[in-house]
Amino acid sequence: MDERTVSQVYRALREADLLTQGARGVNAPHMTSRDFATMTITLLATDRPARAVEMVRRFGRLRFDGAKSNVEPHPVILETNGDTLLDAVERLFAADLDVCDPFAGAPYLELQVNARTASIAWQEDRRAVFNDLGQRDEETRKSDLKEFFGRRVSVGFSSSELTEAYVQLFLERRAARSVDSTVE
Numbered sequence: 001m002d003e004r005t006v007s008q009v010y011r012a013l014r015e016a017d018l019l020t021q022g023a024r025g026v027n028a029p030h031m032t033s034r035d036f037a038t039m040t041i042t043l044l045a046t047d048r049p050a051r052a053v054e055m056v057r058r059f060g061r062l063r064f065d066g067a068k069s070n071v072e073p074h075p076v077i078l079e080t081n082g083d084t085l086l087d088a089v090e091r092l093f094a095a096d097l098d099v100c101d102p103f104a105g106a107p108y109l110e111l112q113v114n115a116r117t118a119s120i121a122w123q124e125d126r127r128a129v130f131n132d133l134g135q136r137d138e139e140t141r142k143s144d145l146k147e148f149f150g151r152r153v154s155v156g157f158s159s160s161e162l163t164e165a166y167v168q169l170f171l172e173r174r175a176a177r178s179v180d181s182t183v184e
Contacts (some may be wrong), residue, residue, distance in 0.1 A: 001047055003071050008049035009042055016053045030176060033094035036169055037086055040093075040162075044111045044155050059111055060086035064129035071126045077107075078128055085118050085130040092120075092162070093169055110156035 013019045018038055022029035031039075038056055045055035062085045064078055071078075077088045077095075089109065105122030112118065118130040 001043060005047060005049060006043065008051045009046075010039065010053040012049050013038060013042060015058065018053065018056060030168065030172060033169065034090045036093040036165060037089035038126060040089055040109070040157065040165065041086060041111070044109070044112060044157060056086075058116065059118055062116065063133050064088065065129045065131050065133060066131040068131070069127055071122070071128050077120065088120060088128070088130070093166055095166075096170075106159035107162060108156055108159055109136075109162060110154055112152040113155065115152065 010019065014021060019035045020029045031182050040058065041059050042052050042056040045059050046052060064083045064085075067155055092107065105124070105126065108121045110119050110121065116132055119127050120130075121127045
């Protein structure tokens with residue numbers, strides 16, 4: 001995805017109060033784990049800035065479905081049955097590498113776009129499934145299928161892509177903590 005599209009998506013989410021707001025330039029607030037999670041889910045769900053807000057709301061609120069998953073709640077990523085996808089991805093990015101490694105099992109984040117489901121998969125065939133828990137009516141299901149002409153559309157970020165984004169966020173947080181501690 002080109003930088004211009006990413007900037008437009010970011011702007012749309014910021015204007016909808018879905019990302020951290022503040023000054024611009026050197027005084028701009030740092031991206032939070034929630035911001036990273038919001039952008040990650042949005043960029044997987046759509047490459048159309050006009051649909052960014054709709055898509056992050058659609059996928060971000062999907063809930064962990066323990067009945068369709070073959071993992072127990074993950075100590076870092078999943079806390080309870082019913083956690084949202086946005087909460088889980090935020091916790092993935094918020095984890096402290098000095099305490100635990102949320103990427104040890106090589107997580108893969110995947111959205112099944114027109115099925116309105118998502119999953120986080122780890123090695124050894126462990127998978128956490130997120131869906132609308134039966135809250136989608138038949139008309140919406142048909143509309144979702146029609147949107148993609150009946151084709152199933154799945155998109156994902158590999159473990160290496162997620163790890164690369166996480167490391168940047170982790171190092172930025174660590175640098176901010178060290179600056180804060182020297183100021184005090």
